[in-house]
Amino acid sequence: MGPDVLFFFNRDPDALPLYEIFEARVLAEVEDVAIRVQKTQITYTNPRVFAAVSFLPARKKAQRPEHYITVTLGLNRCLDSPRVDVVSEPYPNRWTHHLLIASPEEIDEELMEWVREAAAFAARKGR
Numbered sequence: 069m070g071p072d073v074l075f076f077f078n079r080d081p082d083a084l085p086l087y088e089i090f091e092a093r094v095l096a097e098v099e100d101v102a103i104r105v106q107k108t109q110i111t112y113t114n115p116r117v118f119a120a121v122s123f124l125p126a127r128k129k130a131q132r133p134e135h136y137i138t139v140t141l142g143l144n145r146c147l148d149s150p151r152v153d154v155v156s157e158p159y160p161n162r163w164t165h166h167l168l169i170a171s172p173e174e175i176d177e178e179l180m181e182w183v184r185e186a187a188a189f190a191a192r193k194g195r
Contacts, residue, residue: 072105079123082135087121089175090139094119097180098187109140118142118190119183126153126166133170139179141165141186151178 069088077084087110094112095101102113109122124138138153146155146163151174154166165182169175 086137116190118186126168136170139167144189
């Protein structure tokens with residue numbers, strides 16, 4: 069993990085362990101991933117963006133835990149899950165989902181299944 073990631077988490081260093089778990093799983097479970105740290109988010113590409121991590125406040129302040137990361141995924145369908153905090157369809161058949169992650173247990177097989185699905189969807193868009 070580079071200094072750019074550490075700098076990104078200066079805003080909330082206690083959320084860094086969540087990110088480390090998420091990043092490790094993505095790199096282990098998705099092929100040909102590139103990670104780019106930006107000012108407001110960390111993007112995962114293959115070569116198109118399929119996921120991002122940010123501090124997007126996807127819930128009202130009273131419902132947000134003190135430390136969290138927001139995982140954003142792009143899919144070709146709308147997920148019907150209470151885990152999804154915000155969903156939108158910016159383009160036809162392109163759904164953006166924001167999931168607030170506050171514990172390591174939430175980086176589970178269900179989330180990673182959606183991440184793999186998002187990566188496959190992004191990879192297909194380039195063909």
